[in-house]
Amino acid sequence: MNNLIEIRGLTKAYDAKHIAVNNISLTLPRGKIIGLLGPNGSGKTTLIKMLNGLLTPTQGSIRIGGQPIGVETKAHVAYLPDRTYLSGNKRVNEILDFFCDFYEDFSRGQAIGMLQSLGIDPASRMNTLSKGTKEKVQLILVMSRDADLYILDEPIAGVDPAARDYILRTILNNYNPSATVLISTHLIGDIEQVLDEVIFMRYGCLLLYTSVDNVREQHGKSVDAYFREVFAC
Amino acid sequence: MAWNLDNDRPIYAQLVERLQVQIISGAYLPGGKLPSVRELAAVAAVNPNTMQKAFAELEKSGLIITQGTNGRIVTEDEGLIRDSKRELAKRHAEVYFAGMEGLGFGRSQAVSFLQETAGKGEAGDE
Numbered sequence: 001m002n003n004l005i006e007i008r009g010l011t012k013a014y015d016a017k018h019i020a021v022n023n024i025s026l027t028l029p030r031g032k033i034i035g036l037l038g039p040n041g042s043g044k045t046t047l048i049k050m051l052n053g054l055l056t057p058t059q060g061s062i063r064i065g066g067q068p069i070g071v072e073t074k075a076h077v078a079y080l081p082d083r084t085y086l087s088g089n090k091r092v093n094e095i096l097d098f099f100c101d102f103y104e105d106f107s108r109g110q111a112i113g114m115l116q117s118l119g120i121d122p123a124s125r126m127n128t129l130s131k132g133t134k135e136k137v138q139l140i141l142v143m144s145r146d147a148d149l150y151i152l153d154e155p156i157a158g159v160d161p162a163a164r165d166y167i168l169r170t171i172l173n174n175y176n177p178s179a180t181v182l183i184s185t186h187l188i189g190d191i192e193q194v195l196d197e198v199i200f201m202r203y204g205c206l207l208l209y210t211s212v213d214n215v216r217e218q219h220g221k222s223v224d225a226y227f228r229e230v231f232a233c
Numbered sequence: 234m235a236w237n238l239d240n241d242r243p244i245y246a247q248l249v250e251r252l253q254v255q256i257i258s259g260a261y262l263p264g265g266k267l268p269s270v271r272e273l274a275a276v277a278a279v280n281p282n283t284m285q286k287a288f289a290e291l292e293k294s295g296l297i298i299t300q301g302t303n304g305r306i307v308t309e310d311e312g313l314i315r316d317s318k319r320e321l322a323k324r325h326a327e328v329y330f331a332g333m334e335g336l337g338f339g340r341s342q343a344v345s346f347l348q349e350t351a352g353k354g355e356a357g358d359e
Contacts, residue, residue, distance in 0.1 A: 033280055165235070165278070172274060175281050193235070193244060193279045213243035213283070222240035 004030045004149060004180050005051070010060035012046050020046035022204035023060070031177040033194055036184040038201035039231050044184045045082055047201070048153050052079050065148055075104065078147035080139055082154050088127030092120065092137055103145055111144035118166065132159045143170055150181040156190060168194050189224040198223055200230065235278035244279060248287035250321070256296055256307050257318045264309040267297060
């Protein structure tokens with residue numbers, strides 16, 4: 001089975017006036033790195049939260065690996081939320097324990113290796129780390145799982161360019177032909193080279209789903225430049 | 234070290250060119266083994282599927298050959314490598330002409346300008 005995510009007629013309305021996601025149908029394959037792009041308020045995070053079962057759709061359905069969203073899909077989806085949920089009082093080590101308990105597919109060794117290469121001491125408490133370092137720790141936790149789907153909501157916004165390169169390399173090195181990585185970001189230019197495909201969202205609707213090289217071939221410009229044109233204010 | 238790529242052209246096409254240049258220049262020798270898609274994608278900091286597409290394109294042109302599970306090697310057909318070199322050289326020439334056209338030079342003017350510049354260069358070398 002080559003399709004990983006099947007979204008049918010998906011809608012999320014917070015109330016009659018606020019439709020965050022509006023009738024989206026989309027099938028996403030395995031083995032791809034996909035950018036989820038759109039201006040602020042276009043519904044990216046709402047879509048992501050529904051994929052993770054944190055919000056219930058108003059209408060429509062989602063299946064991941066053939067399963068409806070639930071305990072089974074959560075065991076195979078590694079999610080980096082747009083803000084932290086890790087307790088500041090905990091040490092990095094303790095959080096590793098927590099992830100080992102929680103996720104069967106978590107590799108402590110891999111996480112330790114990545115922490116080391118970024119010079120992060122596993123004995124340090126979360127609230128003594130800088131904002132960017134906390135973000136790195138979170139990303140390491142997520143990428144150290146052997147999941148089918150990685151959903152990264154703004155993974156590189158808060159980190160310096162050198163760490164950004166490391167993170168992109170981490171994503172590439174963990175590339176697995178049976179898994180898909182969905183990345184929501186505004187820093188398109190920085191990640192364009194590592195993406196297979198892009199999804200453009202506007203006002204909760206699906207505007208475009210195509211490959212990066214298709215955009216470049218058809219429009220003679222980068223996805224970053226094309227985005228600026230489509231969403232010009 | 235990530236490869237520097239242009240913003241306005243498909244990524245796979247640029248990867249094809251980069252690899253062609255590396256083969257033509259002898260960075261990868263005729264009959265020599267190429268790194269795996271994964272390794273090269275990591276070095277270039279590009280998507281492995283895009284690198285795979287570039288490899289497929291080079292395979293189609295015969296410049297690289299897949300040997301089952303042994304990976305890929307550069308062709309030993311040096312004629313093919315020479316053709317590829319001419320093709321790339323032609324593309325460079327077209328870029329030059331296009332640039333000169335933007336400055337208002339016709340083709341023959343562009344050619345004489347090039348000769349003039351080359352002549353001066355040689356004189357300077359002596």
